[in-house]
Amino acid sequence: MKVIVAGAGVLGTAVARALAVAGQDVLLLDRGRPGAGTTSTTFAWTNANRKLDPAYHRLNVAGMAEHSDLARQLPGAAAYFPSGALHWANSASAPWLTDNVDRLRALGYPVRWVERDEATRIAGALRIPLDALSFAHFPSEGYVLPDRLLGNLLADAERHGATFATGEVTGVDDGPGGVSVTLAGGEVRTADRVVLATGRWSERLAADAGIALPMLAGVERGSPAVGLLGYVRAPGIALRCVVHSPGLNLRPAAGGHTVVQALDLNAGVDPADPPSPDGPIAREIARRLSAVLPEPAPAPDIDLRVGFRSLPADGHTIAGFGSPRVYCLVSHSGVTLGPLLGRLAATELVTGRGQDLLDAFRPARFAGGPRTDFAADQHATRLGEQ
Structure with missing residues (x-):
């Protein structure tokens, strides 16, 4: 299976690596250097400390455990530190x-x-x-060094056959003839599946494929993003x-x-x-x-x-197929969840079997109209809230 992963932050690189380890043909695209977006400006604290929704708490607890498992597999200098x-x-x-x-x-x-x-x-x-x-x-909490984690994930993805290329994805089409992405220069790349891991740019790109993916995308003073x-x-x-x-x-x-x-x-x-x-x-x-x-x-x-920050409109991770061949992956907890979401998303893409931990986070929850129940006063402003 040929998979194009758009976005080389921690989520996109993690899913590209997991797909490559599973033997898939993976092209990872980003308009700049890997990790130059949200991943480069994250506090990088691994935790499930203030994840109030029970399903989201469970997902983040599993994400913390995944870091320990991944650290034993990845080559390169240590990037994850279970410091407490x-x-x-x-x-x-x-x-x-x-x-x-x-x-x-x-x-x-x-x-x-x-x-x-x-x-x-x-x-x-x-x-x-x-x-x-x-x-x-x-x-049980800790932290990661984001640049180092990205480098290790990308090196392991390439070691397993994935290809990274610089290219800005400006459009996604999931039509009767198959799925494709259009790059800034007009080039069109086709694949069997596309993974959108483009952070705060995901809403616009998903809309091209008819997928509702509402994000809190404001970048003005006072925006929770x-x-x-x-x-x-x-x-x-x-x-x-x-x-x-x-x-x-x-x-x-x-x-x-x-x-x-x-x-x-x-x-x-x-x-x-x-x-x-x-x-x-x-x-x-x-x-x-x-x-x-x-x-x-x-x-x-x-x-x-x-x-x-990459903030879905309701504050929770988005993970799953938005259309038959376009898989969407967005999270405010990208550092804690990156390795876990990468593995679970790759499993769903390769096997077609849904992973229970992701059931509460499907893009389909937005199908009835945008959910904007993530209020600004819920945003991290107090001791220990991220």
């Missing part, structure tokens, strides 16, 4: 954290309360503020795990660096006028980081990057 995650709360956020821990314990999700001294050992070289009152440790990450160039921080605090989230990055995130500041980010290195948003993130660095520490040097 530490959340701490002050008086304002402690009730929220307690409710979340109680909810997750009822689901059997691994979490335990720890004291300040243990929290300090778990986190590494951070100074926990005196106003931190409660500490929860989530030992807009996010901001800070890449700390200095100082180096000996961080041992993912950390969530009331004002700042942190995760380790390659080379001893750190990625930081202040979710409450996202609403003030205008992609048309990105935050300047010395502007108020940059200064506030630096101030919050300085507050948790061991003293004495130099002023942080942080590179800010604006990113755009």
Whole structure:
């Protein structure tokens, strides 16, 4: 079977690799370098921490386990780190954290309360503020290095016979004569199946094939699709795990660096006028980081990057056939779910057998009209919410 996969982010590359391992003829297309879209600006925390829908929670728990399985199979330097995650709360956020821990314990999700001294050992070289009152440790969570994961997935896909090519897919046609994609230069490529893994561009491309795939695609100031990450160039921080605090989230990055995130500041980010290195948003993130660095520490040097999340209109993953030969794959939880969705989608494409974990996430749920029940106030803005 010949399969064209449009989009070389973590989802597209994962499904291309799984299809190639299964012996299929795979062409992976992207308009730029692999992972240059949403995958390049993700906090990359693997978790099922605030996935409130039961089916979505189960899917993300399975996604976490899939990372461990895949790490044993992929060549290349380690890209997945089951480091655990530490959340701490002050008086304002402690009730929220307690409710979340109680909810997750009822689901059997691994979490335990720890004291300040243990929290300090778990986190590494951070100074926990005196106003931190409660500490929860989530030992099954972790993080990935997105660029490294993409590189490993692509190398393994090519090792199993997949081909990557640069080409912008501008149209998809699933008609009586078969399925094809049209590239920006007018070239038409045909296949037995097409996988749309084009993130926030999926709605327009799916519409070409008569598929309703509503996305929250706005990129203006205040849009829930807009996010901001800070890449700390200095100082180096000996961080041992993912950390969530009331004002700042942190995760380790390659080379001893750190990625930081202040979710409450996202609403003030205008992609048309990105935050300047010395502007108020940059200064506030630096101030919050300085507050948790061991003293004495130099002023942080942080590179800010604006990113755009892939948000289906109802906030949940889309996985399944939208038409007889076009398979759609979109998720806000792409890093946690990428390896799992890649394997499950490939299984459905090759065998024709539906995978139970994906039943709640079919594109057909939008057939009666766009669902837009993902409200902006549900978006990640508080401690531990992604």
